[in-house]
Amino acid sequence: xxxxxxxxxxxxxxxxxxxxxxxxxxxxxxxxxxxxxxxxxxxxxxxxxxxxxxxxxxxxxxxxxxxxxxxxxxxxxxxxxxxxxxxxxxxxxxxxxxxxxxxxxxxxxxxxxxxxxxxxxxxxxxxxxxxxxxxxxxxxxxxxxxxxxxxxxxxxxxxxxxxxxxxxxxxxxxxxxxxxxxxxxxxxxxxxxxxxxxxxxxxxxxxxxxxxxxxxxxxxxxxxxxxxxxxxxxxxxxxxxxxxxxxxxxxxxxxxxxxxxxxxxxxxxxxxxxxxxxxxxxxxxxxxxxxxxxxxxxxxxxxxxxxxxxxxxxxxxxxxxxxxxxxxxxxxxxxxxxxxxxxxxxxxx
Amino acid sequence: xxxxxxxxxxxxxxxxxxxxxxxxxxxxxxxxxxxxxxxxxxxxxxxxxxxxxxxxxxxxxxxxxxxxxxxxxxxxxxxxxxxxxxxxxxxxxxxxxxxxxxxxxxxxxxxxxxxxxxxxxxxxxxxxxxxxxxxxxxxxxxxxxxxxxxxxxxxxxxxxxxxxxxxxxxxxxxxxxxxxxxxxxxxxxxxxxxxxxxxxxxxxxxxxxxxxxxxxxxxxxxxxxxxxxxxxxxxxxxxxxxxxxxxxxxxxxxxxxxxxxxxxxxxxxxxxxxxxxxxxxxxxxxxxxxxxxxxxxxxxxxxxxxxxxxxxxxxxxxxxxxxxxxxxxxxxxxxxxxxxxxxxxxxxxxxxxxxxxxxxxxxxxxxxxxxxxxxxxxxxxxxxxxxxxxxxxxxxxxxxxxxxxxxxxxxxxxxxxxxxxxxxxxxxxxxxxxxxxxxxxxxxxxxxxxxxxxxxxxxxxxxxxxxxxxxxxxxxxxxxxxxxxxxxxxxxxxxxxxxxxxxxxxxxxxxxxxxxxxxxxxxxxxxxxxxxxxxxxxxxxxxxxxxxxxxxxxxxxxxxxxxxxxxxxxxxxxxxxxxxxxxxxxxxxxxxxxxxxxxxxxxxxxxx
Numbered sequence: 026x027x028x029x030x031x032x033x034x035x036x037x038x039x040x041x042x043x044x045x046x047x048x049x050x051x052x053x054x055x056x057x058x059x060x061x062x063x064x065x066x067x068x069x070x071x072x073x074x075x076x077x078x079x080x081x082x083x084x085x086x087x088x089x090x091x092x093x094x095x096x097x098x099x100x101x102x103x104x105x106x107x108x109x110x111x112x113x114x115x116x117x118x119x120x121x122x123x124x125x126x127x128x129x130x131x132x133x134x135x136x137x138x139x140x141x142x143x144x145x146x147x148x149x150x151x152x153x154x155x156x157x158x159x160x161x162x163x164x165x166x167x168x169x170x171x172x173x174x175x176x177x178x179x180x181x182x183x184x185x186x187x188x189x190x191x192x193x194x195x196x197x198x199x200x201x202x203x204x205x206x207x208x209x210x211x212x213x214x215x216x217x218x219x220x221x222x223x224x225x226x227x228x229x230x231x232x233x234x235x236x237x238x239x240x241x242x243x244x245x246x247x248x249x250x251x252x253x254x255x256x257x258x259x260x261x262x263x264x265x266x267x268x269x270x271x272x273x274x275x276x277x278x279x280x281x282x283x284x285x286x287x288x289x290x291x292x293x294x295x296x297x298x299x300x301x302x303x304x305x306x307x308x309x310x311x312x313x314x315x316x317x318x319x320x321x322x323x324x325x326x327x328x329x330x331x332x333x334x335x336x337x338x339x340x341x342x343x344x345x346x347x348x349x350x351x352x353x354x355x356x357x358x359x360x361x362x363x364x365x366x367x368x369x370x371x372x373x374x
Numbered sequence: 375x376x377x378x379x380x381x382x383x384x385x386x387x388x389x390x391x392x393x394x395x396x397x398x399x400x401x402x403x404x405x406x407x408x409x410x411x412x413x414x415x416x417x418x419x420x421x422x423x424x425x426x427x428x429x430x431x432x433x434x435x436x437x438x439x440x441x442x443x444x445x446x447x448x449x450x451x452x453x454x455x456x457x458x459x460x461x462x463x464x465x466x467x468x469x470x471x472x473x474x475x476x477x478x479x480x481x482x483x484x485x486x487x488x489x490x491x492x493x494x495x496x497x498x499x500x501x502x503x504x505x506x507x508x509x510x511x512x513x514x515x516x517x518x519x520x521x522x523x524x525x526x527x528x529x530x531x532x533x534x535x536x537x538x539x540x541x542x543x544x545x546x547x548x549x550x551x552x553x554x555x556x557x558x559x560x561x562x563x564x565x566x567x568x569x570x571x572x573x574x575x576x577x578x579x580x581x582x583x584x585x586x587x588x589x590x591x592x593x594x595x596x597x598x599x600x601x602x603x604x605x606x607x608x609x610x611x612x613x614x615x616x617x618x619x620x621x622x623x624x625x626x627x628x629x630x631x632x633x634x635x636x637x638x639x640x641x642x643x644x645x646x647x648x649x650x651x652x653x654x655x656x657x658x659x660x661x662x663x664x665x666x667x668x669x670x671x672x673x674x675x676x677x678x679x680x681x682x683x684x685x686x687x688x689x690x691x692x693x694x695x696x697x698x699x700x701x702x703x704x705x706x707x708x709x710x711x712x713x714x715x716x717x718x719x720x721x722x723x724x725x726x727x728x729x730x731x732x733x734x735x736x737x738x739x740x741x742x743x744x745x746x747x748x749x750x751x752x753x754x755x756x757x758x759x760x761x762x763x764x765x766x767x768x769x770x771x772x773x774x775x776x777x778x779x780x781x782x783x784x785x786x787x788x789x790x791x792x793x794x795x796x797x798x799x800x801x802x803x804x805x806x807x808x809x810x811x812x813x814x815x816x817x818x819x820x821x822x823x824x825x826x827x828x829x830x831x832x833x834x835x836x837x838x839x840x841x842x843x844x845x846x847x848x849x850x851x852x853x854x855x856x857x858x859x860x861x862x863x864x865x866x867x868x869x870x871x872x873x874x875x876x877x878x879x880x881x882x883x884x885x886x887x888x889x890x891x892x893x894x895x896x897x898x899x900x901x902x903x904x905x906x907x908x909x910x911x912x913x914x915x916x917x918x919x920x921x922x923x924x925x926x927x928x929x930x931x932x933x934x935x936x937x938x939x940x941x942x943x944x945x946x947x948x949x950x951x952x953x954x955x956x957x958x959x960x961x962x963x964x965x966x967x968x969x970x971x972x973x974x975x976x977x978x979x980x981x982x
Contacts, residue, residue, distance in 0.1 A: 100891055102887060102890060102891055122895075126893040126894070126895055127893065128893075129890070129891060129892060129893035130892055130893025131893075133891070134892075135888070135891040135892070137884060137887075137888055139884050141882070141884045141885050141887065141888035142885075142888075143885065143889075143902075143903060143906075143907070144907065145906045145907060145909070146906075154889070154892055154902075155892035155893060157902070158892060158893050158894050158895075158898055158902075159893065202892070206892075212891075
């Protein structure tokens with residue numbers, strides 16, 4: 026069972042939303058035409074995806090692509106126009122307000138781009154906010170909050186006011202607040218976008234480390250493809266409210282679904298992304314072109330899942346091509362030519 | 375790679391050449407305006423550069439080209455000039471009259487001649503200089519419009535005959551009547567009123583005598599008068615009169631007087647010329663001379679209900695209605711009609727719901743007395759100490775000194791107890807403001823309809839002169855402290871409501887969203903997020919409310935509020951400047967002490 030299931034979700038803003046959706050489905054209207062004919066704005070267009078337990082799913086898109094709107098459907102801060110969302114198998118559209126509030130407080134933690142901390146409360150009271158809303162007593166609240174503070178390495182800052190902390194520290198508090206109630210799901214809405222690059226990188230690393238321990242199911246929103254590739258087990262790319270491609274970073278970089286995605290991934294370094302299996306040449310083809318492999322010589326060898334970085338390391342300092350071996354068999358060969366083409370993302374001749 | 379290319383913005387933008395746009399903008403005569411605009415931009419246009427059309431026919435030129443600013447300015451300048459020249463028609467005949475007897479009217483002749491020469495000079499100067507100004511500025515203003523048009527394409531441009539027609543209509547509406555007015559003497563204030571009365575009276579007579587023509591009416595009236603005169607002459611001629619005949623004689627005399635008034639009215643009516651009616655309708659005061667029958671003069675009184683008391687219900691009362699006969703022939707204007715209706719309505723409410731008003735008065739009075747006792751019976755060292763400690767805890771040393779000095783002032787001038795009375799009134803009024811204002815403010819912030827209803831009411835409460843609602847307050851609650859408290863609440867509550875609403879609305883959407891995302895209910899959102907974050911704003915509102923309540927102390931003293939305000943009011947009545955000033959300073963000092971201490975508390979709150 027997937028933890029988060031989003032199925033055919035549409036969000037159209039405007040009075041004639043239903044008509045607009047029908048028209049888009051039947052006539053394939055574009056954004057401008059819909060605005061013209063129905064006065065409606067498309068927020069999310071037929072989005073479907075699932076997130077498995079412990080997985081980090083990145084939603085990536087430029088501003089205005091509907092990613093923030095989509096993530097707010099997961100805890101029903103925004104009601105979908107049509108479509109269903111299931112959390113841990115339960116349809117949240119059918120929940121009563123009371124049950125929904127319990128779900129938000131206990132099962133879903135959310136981190137916001139602008140932190141959105143309460144300025145009149147201490148850091149500890151901010152972190153304990155969800156617990157307080159559920160009526161947890163002050164003693165346990167403080168204990169859980171301090172524990173969460175330790176998790177984000179802000180031990181001892183509990184009695185400060187948010188305004189006394191730097192941006193990076195504030196976002197750690199935001200993360201601690203999301204973690205305090207020990208929810209199963211984390212929604213991260215561009216959490217690191219407002220921070221400067223160095224701190225962003227720090228926090229990314231720390232969050233990766235954290236999530237390896239905590240194994241929270243995470244939906245991570247970002248407009249930065251590098252961040253998406255670093256953070257995401259899988260990535261969904263959004264454009265104009267539509268999810269245009271879902272896949273691992275390697276899938277997206279090696280096989281972009283359309284020109285839009287191709288444009289995006291064009292500048293991405295493939296060193297750490299692409300594995301040997303994607304570029305290796307079949308042994309027969311290699312033999313036909315370069316002659317047989319001389320078993321006497323000491324060929325460098327790699328596994329199919331090794332990345333290009335490893336292959337570069339192996340092929341420097343030797344004339345020989347790299348053998349890609351799997352279960353003791355040679356399944357492919359990577360010459361320097363193949364490697365260079367692979368780095369560039371072009372087909373070998 | 376299309377995205378990156380578009381983002382780089384390197385490709386050159388298509389820019390229309392300037393001449394083309396001037397051609398589109400100016401339409402006719404584009405070559406001339408093209409060169410003028412070019413020279414203007416280069417700074418080569420000499421200051422005497424003149425648009426001849428602007429000089430000679432500015433109204434037509436500006437309307438045709440849609441430069442409405444020039445149209446209105448030239449219209450205004452020309453009208454001022456012409457109105458000055460028109461004075462010749464007003465004072466010319468007067469001067470001619472005066473010249474009939476120069477020796478007796480020497481002063482008048484001198485005065486009219488001087489006025490006329492001033493008017494003529496100013497009029498001619500305004501016309502000439504005004505036209506010169508328009509002619510010199512026309513092209514520069516036109517260029518400004520061109521610049522505006524390049525940014526906002528909907529700005530008026532090109533030439534349109536339709537605009538000239540509109541301008542002609544405006545001229546036809548404005549010019550003739552204004553110029554005509556300037557040739558006329560000021561109309562006598564009563565003239566128009568008398569005119570309406572004569573017209574009304576004649577109409578009534580026409581219907582009474584059943585005639586349509588005024589000449590018929592005159593002869594009918596004359597006939598009747600003749601008959602009365604003859605009858606009277608006969609009676610007066612006889613030597614002795616019976617009682618009946620004496621009575622008849624008196625009757626005839628009354629009738630004759632009545633008839634004379636009627637004949638006068640008809641004569642007045644005949645004297646009304648078309649010019650007079652036009653003058654009264656269009657060039658004098660706004661013609662609201664409608665007269666209607668006044669509302670029935672009803673008085674509502676609550677009296678003991680004997681029947682119910684007889685049946686054993688002690689103290690039962692009922693409302694009785696007394697209707698007075700209307701005054702014969704009295705008609706009133708709409709203002710008076712409405713005012714009297716309101717009086718009757720207040721009278722009715724007061725009688726009908728006496729219990730409610732008395733209960734409210736009682737609650738207010740009791741709470742006032744409690745607070746007043748608390749303030750006046752608390753030993754002064756306690757209150758002084760409290761104020762000083764608050765000032766010391768929340769504000770700087772300067773404030774402590776100021777508070778000490780102010781309180782000493784009150785003590786030395788023996789105003790302490792009286793100031794405490796004022797404080798009691800302010801405290802009760804402020805408490806009501808908080809208990810009413812806070813919920814209303816929250817409601818206003820949350821609900822658009824509530825905002826739509828409350829906003830104008832608050833504006834009225836803030837701007838309506840306090841004296842005008844003191845009267846109804848007295849009508850409902852009598853002259854005493856309670857209506858003073860209510861009047862103070864009306865005056866002081868708007869900032870409380872408005873700043874509460876503002877504070878809640880200012881809570882960032884993202885913060886509210888975060889609270890909701892962590893499972894807050896609407897109530898929790900309000901109590902844990904919105905209200906705490908609105909506290910600084912609410913405190914500012916509270917501060918203002920207290921200040922306004924103090925400033926009402928004097929006005930509410932008119933209807934029986936005790937305290938410092940009462941001294942000021944009394945001093946006003948007795949023309950005792952010193953007394954009034956000292957009491958006024960005391961009010962100001964009390965206000966400043968409260969303000970400083972509250973500000974200190976506020977800033978220490980906002981540090982949290």
